[in-house]
Amino acid sequence: MRKALALSLVALLLGGCASNPADRDISGTWINQAAIDAASEGGSLREALQAYGPNLEWDVNTRAGQARYTNGFENVEGKLLGEESGAWKVDFYGSSASELKRDGKQLHQVASENEPEQLFDRAQIPVPDGAPIGASFERALYSAYMGGSWKIINGPGEGGTVQFQADGQVSGLPGADRYALCLTGDCASMSIGNDNIWLQLNGQGNTWIFARKGKELELFQAVNTALADEMPQFAPGERKWLLKKQ
Structure with a gap:
């Protein structure tokens, strides 16, 4: 009996030790x-990204000693250095460094002089093989923020149902078969503090300003207020659609 108990304790201890590396991976x-x-x-997509960003996605390969991230505007690759006391340092070739830790089921990016503390969760929605970094974040965002059925309350196709898919396809919205939300970069700089969305049909499209208020989504024509030799500056013009999430 004592021998069996001792063996059980040894197995438990070994099992616990074996699980620790996975817990830190x-x-x-x-x-x-x-x-x-x-x-x-x-609410506002831009405000949410600014409050909890700037980074949107990390892709880490400990075996290869590589780590990279995207903030939606630039993709940055670095060298993953060895683990010390549960922390991994990412060296961006002498220009800067980040420190990553496992915090339970989350990845913790430690605050630095350049960036605030941020938390990341494992991606759950699959993306196609070879998809660029950021695709996992984008699909998860599209599914959560734009997913479900939307009824056209006012505008072309009034009374119909619109569905925005996680892969960027849209159905039921007259004149559009694909969409893309502006996350950051030039498209954000050109929208004068507004959220904007790209709508296209058969490969041809335009920028639209949108405003999300709870279950309501307004889509406005984007009016360029800049001069001909200046970077476009889009302000909301006439409202084209009012959608309500069902």
């Missing part, structure tokens, strides 16, 4: 779920 794709959750409350 940071390999895989991690997305900024906090920003997605904040946006999904039905």
Whole structure:
């Protein structure tokens, strides 16, 4: 009896030791779920990204000693240095460094002089093989922020149902078969503080300004207020659609 108990304790201790490396492993794709959750409350997408960003996704390969991230505007690759006391340092070839840790089921990016503290969750929605970094965040955001059925309350196709898919397809919205939300970069700089969305049909499209208020989504024509030799500056013009989430 005592021998069996001793063997059980040894097995338990060995099992616990074996599980520790997995608990600290940071390999895989991690997305900024906090920003997605904040946006999904039905407010401004830009404000949510600014509050919980700037980084949207990390892709880490501990075996290869590589780590990279995207903030939606630039993709940055770095060298993953060895683990020390549960922390992994990412060296961006002498220009800067980040520190990553496992915090339970989340990846913790430690605050630095350049960036605030951020938390990331493992990506759950699959993306096609070879998809660029950021695709996991984008699909998760599209699913949470734009997913479901929307009824056209006012505008072309009034009374119909619109569905925005996680892969960027849209159905039921007259004149559009694909869409893309502006996350950051030039498209954000050109929208004068507004959220904007790209709508296209058969490969041809335009920028639209949108405003999300709870279950309501307004889409406005984008009016360029800049001079001909200046970078475009889009302001909301006439409202084209009012959609309501069902």
